[in-house]
Amino acid sequence: MDLRDLKYFVALAQAGNTRRAAEVVHRSQPALIKAITRLEASLGARLFERVGRGQRLSAAGTALLARATPLLNAADAVRDEVAALGQGTAGIVRLGCGPLGAEYLLPTISRLLLQEAPDVQLKLLIRMNYESRIELREGNLDLVLGFVPDEDDAEFVYDTLLEDIVVVAAGAGHPMLQARGPVTLERMARYRWALPNVSVASRVWLDQVFQSRGLASPLTQIETNSIPLIPRVIADTHLLSFVSRRTIQASHGRLREIPLAATTLVRNFGLTYPKDVSLSPAAEKMVGLLREHGQALFHKMD
Structure with a gap:
């Protein structure tokens, strides 16, 4: 018929x-x-x-x-x-995202997506980057928004959107900010730290910086998988931490950077998705919005 x-x-x-x-x-x-x-x-x-x-x-x-x-x-x-x-004006987009992207990008990107594609359903999983990548590997996510390596590998495509800089930070009243003399790793090693857990790439990098100079890894007094918790903790203590400069800028003076070239990490921020799986039109629309607006949103505080 x-x-x-x-x-x-x-x-x-x-x-x-x-x-x-x-x-x-x-x-x-x-x-x-x-x-x-x-x-x-x-x-x-x-x-x-x-x-x-x-x-x-x-x-x-x-x-x-x-x-x-x-x-x-x-x-x-x-x-x-x-x-x-x-x-791409309907469908489901399953996106894994870390705290940084959730804070600086997702509110505006979600609004733009729903304006252009009002029938799209957006399922967001806010987790650490390595946790989201496991979900991506198992087919539970379409995209991961977070930190990416410089080059693709056999499994994933890494689409760099912008650069982020991670530095040592402390509360505005920390003794290191009051002391005279140059900032050194040896001086930093005397203090205790609040850091993400040892599975997080930035934590691994920081530990390796200290170890490569014959020093013990930073003495971690607070270890957490909640990145938003860390700035609140160090603002009112004498703990050091390792955070994005965006976090310091957003603290309204409660946090300060302790500048040292050896502890300044430049990392790529972008999208991760499977190499051999085609993205849905709705997911492609999300990718297009992030490429178009991501850098401007991320640097809005500069």
Whole structure:
């Protein structure tokens, strides 16, 4: 049964004669009659009875009309849904993101996405980068927004959006900021730290900096997987930490950078997605928005 023939059948049933029905569907009367004949042949039943110059539904036609309108409406809905999916204006985007991206990028990017694609569902998982990558590997996420290596590997594509700088930070009243003399790793090693757990790449990098100069890893008094907790803790203690410069800028003077070239990490921030899996149109739309607006949003505080 052809849906177009079914549409012509409904038009004829509602109009009552072929001339008016043909005008409604913008077809010739012979084409309309041919469609009805074809539909009757496929169903094995007469759908109309002639009454004078008009057409009246048969019992079979009446039964078909009761089911035809909901069927055509459902077909239109499916067509619109599939078209929206193809255009990226509908569908589901499963995004894993770390705290930095969640704070600086996602509020605006989510708003822009919903403006351009109001029927997209956005499922956000706020976790550490290494945790989100596990979910991506297992097929539970489409994209990860976080820190990326310089080059792709056999498993993932790494799409760099911008650079982030991580530095040693302390509360504004920390003794290191008051002391005279140059800042050194040896002086930093005398203090205790609040740091992310040892699975986080920036923590690994910092430990290696100290170890490469013959020093013990920073003495970690507070270790956490909650990055937003760290600035609040060090602002009111004499603990040091290792955070993005964005975090210091957002602290309104409560945190200060302790500048030292050896403990300044420049890292890439961007998207990670599987190499051999095509992104959905909705996910592609999210990627496009991040490429277009990500850097401006991230550097808005500069």
